[in-house]
Each structure stands twice: as C-alpha cells, then as structure tokens.
Amino acid sequence: MLNITVLVSGGGTNLQALLDAQNRGDIPNGRVTCVISSNPKAYALERAQNAGIETEIIQKKNYESPEQYDEALVALLEKHHTDLVVLAGFMTIFGKTVVEHYPNRIINVHPALIPSFCGKGYYGLHVHEAALKCGVKLTGATVHFVNEVCDGGPIILQKAVEVHPGDTPELLQRRVMEQAEWEILPKAVSLFCDGKIEVKNQIAEIKE
Numbered sequence: 486m487l488n489i490t491v492l493v494s495g496g497g498t499n500l501q502a503l504l505d506a507q508n509r510g511d512i513p514n515g516r517v518t519c520v521i522s523s524n525p526k527a528y529a530l531e532r533a534q535n536a537g538i539e540t541e542i543i544q545k546k547n548y549e550s551p552e553q554y555d556e557a558l559v560a561l562l563e564k565h566h567t568d569l570v571v572l573a574g575f576m577t578i579f580g581k582t583v584v585e586h587y588p589n590r591i592i593n594v595h596p597a598l599i600p601s602f603c604g605k606g607y608y609g610l611h612v613h614e615a616a617l618k619c620g621v622k623l624t625g626a627t628v629h630f631v632n633e634v635c636d637g638g639p640i641i642l643q644k645a646v647e648v649h650p651g652d653t654p655e656l657l658q659r660r661v662m663e664q665a666e667w668e669i670l671p672k673a674v675s676l677f678c679d680g681k682i683e684v685k686n687q688i689a690e691i692k693e
C-alpha cells in the first residue's frame with residue numbers, strides 16, 4: 486500500500502475526486518495519508534479534515550530562499566513517509582531538490598492538452614482564457630510526471646474535451662474538470678500504485 490501525499494492550494498475538487506475514487510475502491514494499492522497546502526485558507530484543507538486526513542501548511546514566503554523552501558517541503562514529505570506526491574491544483578513552483586527526491590514519483594494534473602497552453606504562467610483559469618483566445622475547438626486535461634521542466638515531464642494520461650460556442654473560462658474550466666481531470670487523475674494514481682507505469686527515455690508507457 487503506497488502512501489500518497491496530495492499538494493493543494495485551492496478548492497480541492499481534484500483532491501475530492503481522489504478521495505471519492507479511494508472510497509469506491511478504485512485505488513486499491515494506495516491511500517491518501519497527508520494533504521499539504523500552500524494556502525492556509527484553501528477549502529481543500531476542509532475536505533481533507535472531513536475525510537480524517539492529516540494536513541500541513543507550507544508557504545514559500547516564510548522561507549529565506551527557494552532552496553530552503555524546497556528542503557522544508559522535502560522534510561514534510563519524508564515526515565509523512567510519502568511514496569507518491571500528487572499535485573492537485575498546487576500553485577507554488579518548487580525546484581530541483583524536490584524533483585530529485587521523487588524522480589517519476591510526482592504526478593501533476595494540468596487543465597489542457599500538453600504541449601498546448603502549458604508552462605510558466607499557464608495555471609488555473611489562465612489556461613482556459615488562453616484556449617478560448619486561441620479559438621481551439623478541443624481542449625482537455627493531462628496527467629504527467631513532474632521533472633525540472635515546467636509541465637514538461639512524461640505524459641501519463643490525457644483526455645480531450647469540447648469547447649462550446651459562448652464558453653467563458655469558468656464554464657470551460659468546469660467542463661474540463663468534470664469530463665477529464667476528475668476521471669484521469671484518479672486513474673493515473675491507481676495505475677502508478679499498481680506499478681503499471683514505466684518511463685523509458687522520457688516516455689511513460691502503461692503496462693496492461
């Protein structure tokens with residue numbers, strides 16, 4: 486049974502999707518044992534507490550340097566015996582130290598079809614604003630491993646979602662969450678915990 490630590494910053498609907506999947510028995514080889522938030526007011530913390538899960542808060546602004554922040558984050562992850570880190574709407578960038586401690590053991594959900602609308606500055610509603618501005622007719626979500634390149638790690642799962650005429654960023658965000666993120670994030674986490682994801686030359690392969 487793998488220990489999963491989920492990193493959050495906001496509403497935590499992806500965290501909820503993971504907890505719901507866990508309760509349905511869809512993640513038989515892993516369990517969320519800790520939720521770490523970058524924001525003390527995140528509603529995600531309430532979701533964790535309602536589920537009886539331990540919580541921690543870590544704010545980058547409280548550290549003198551990015552390196553010290555990274556070390557503190559790794560210490561928290563180790564304190565909770567983390568096997569898998571899941572970034573579920575985590576809006577703080579961390580550095581090499583964290584990535585090197587958990588090679589191909591950090592999973593992120595991004596609200597677009599990478600390599601579109603990703604990288605620095607593309608987070609939350611900004612991603613959907615950019616997709617609408619570009620006029621794409623399909624967008625979606627991607628679950629990928631985290632490496633040193635922002636949104637550049639091996640892609641595990643993707644799902645496409647239609648853009649509708651008259652969409653606002655908020656409407657599109659909700660559709661992408663409902664139709665893609667809440668489905669592929671728990672699925673990817675379960676595959677990982679089952680030992681079914683293999684990374685070769687930066688390409689993630691799902692073993693059947």
Ligand code: GAR
Nearest residue numbers: 495496497498499574594596608609
């Ligand atoms: C989600 O749409 C997630 O994909 C996105 O933030 C939202 C968080 O919602 N993450 C990013 O943009 C990271 N680059 P949630 O707190 O309700 O899960």
